[in-house]
Amino acid sequence: MGALLELAVVIPTFNERANVPVLIAKLDQALAGRRWEAIFVDDNSPDGTADAARELGKVDPRVRVIQRIGRRGLSSACIEGMCATAAPMVAVIDGDLQHDETLLPKMLDRLQAEGDLDLVVGSRFVDGGGTGDWDRDRVAKSAFATRLSQRVLNVNLSDPMSGFFMVRTQVARETVPHLSGIGFKILLDIMSASPRPLRAAEMPYVFRLRTEGESKLDHVVAMEYLIALYDRRFGKVVPVRFAMFSAIGVLGVGVHMAVLSLFFVLLGASFLASQIVAVAAAMTFNFFLNNALTYRDRRLRGLKPLLDGWVSFCLVCSVGAIANVGVAAFLHDARANEWAVSALIGVLIGAVWNYALSSRFVWGR
Numbered sequence: 001m002g003a004l005l006e007l008a009v010v011i012p013t014f015n016e017r018a019n020v021p022v023l024i025a026k027l028d029q030a031l032a033g034r035r036w037e038a039i040f041v042d043d044n045s046p047d048g049t050a051d052a053a054r055e056l057g058k059v060d061p062r063v064r065v066i067q068r069i070g071r072r073g074l075s076s077a078c079i080e081g082m083c084a085t086a087a088p089m090v091a092v093i094d095g096d097l098q099h100d101e102t103l104l105p106k107m108l109d110r111l112q113a114e115g116d117l118d119l120v121v122g123s124r125f126v127d128g129g130g131t132g133d134w135d136r137d138r139v140a141k142s143a144f145a146t147r148l149s150q151r152v153l154n155v156n157l158s159d160p161m162s163g164f165f166m167v168r169t170q171v172a173r174e175t176v177p178h179l180s181g182i183g184f185k186i187l188l189d190i191m192s193a194s195p196r197p198l199r200a201a202e203m204p205y206v207f208r209l210r211t212e213g214e215s216k217l218d219h220v221v222a223m224e225y226l227i228a229l230y231d232r233r234f235g236k237v238v239p240v241r242f243a244m245f246s247a248i249g250v251l252g253v254g255v256h257m258a259v260l261s262l263f264f265v266l267l268g269a270s271f272l273a274s275q276i277v278a279v280a281a282a283m284t285f286n287f288f289l290n291n292a293l294t295y296r297d298r299r300l301r302g303l304k305p306l307l308d309g310w311v312s313f314c315l316v317c318s319v320g321a322i323a324n325v326g327v328a329a330f331l332h333d334a335r336a337n338e339w340a341v342s343a344l345i346g347v348l349i350g351a352v353w354n355y356a357l358s359s360r361f362v363w364g365r
């Protein structure tokens, strides 16, 4: 038994109170004879997870707690935990007992024995691994996300979505400045953001069923995952926000046409009146959708901010529409392009205008 600290086990938690003492007992067993510490990174869970962990820390100095107040996020929690240890190796494991902690000593042995290996990944998709009792829906979703990440990021792992791995702390520390910290997929982030290709080995484990508490993986997280992937791959060419803004703009055109046909065709209103209603409906639709999605992180809330934001968004878009029509008409008159190309360039200019000004004046800080 060495006297030096060998391993830190980082445990991101949100509402895992009941699992805390069980996990520590299991780590104690699995890592008997090794020098280790556990670092809970808790986002101020309402159920008092941090308190439960500190209770243990009082009698067992191997148990440490980072309590983050006013922040949420699995990836960023893992990053903070990994940076908070003096141990040369650091593992990340879920706090809900779904990962197999008995793999930890084997991972540690492997990293200690093979100096050129950067990390060891617990995989559900190599021989001997498994996803336990997942329903078919989740298996399909997980397989899709896995394939997507392998294609988009060229990450050569059978289970790039795994949240269970061990890495040399130095390697993690070198990669941190390049990480986005968004979303759920810290391993994927590390693998794809590292300035040099990392050497990874995979070891099988079977994903266990959760018995206490509940999963935090929901649609918002799935969406964040897709955004993070996009950002990694294309973010430098077309920023995520602009892509979302434009996609929502396209939906807005659909709303416009629907409202227009409702008023003009079905209700027999005048074309001008129908157009005005359609434009107002489309702008309002775009404003609220952008507020909820594109600018989720700086969302306007409350009646007054929403009303102010809506008014300035409509102003920005009105000028954008004039620019759109003006540019298209100019190009068309100059016979520089086909009519359709002129119109598309107008649309593009209008979109860039709307995006640039609304990000500054509607959702700017």
Ligand code: GDD
Binding pocket: 011, 012, 013, 014, 015, 016, 041, 042, 043, 072, 073, 074, 077, 093, 094, 095, 096, 098, 142, 161, 162, 163, 164, 184, 185, 214, 215, 216, 217
């Ligand atoms: N600090 C912190 N902040 N911890 C969080 C947060 C958060 O916002 N959200 C979730 N956690 C913790 C949970 O308390 C749990 O310990 C761990 O992160 C995993 O969260 P779960 O909600 O249990 O995720 P899951 O079981 O659906 O997802 C697991 O499977 C994925 C593979 O399909 C996780 O292991 C993922 O890491 C893994 O990629």
Ligand code: MN
Binding pocket: 094, 096, 098, 210, 215
């Ligand atoms: Mn879980």
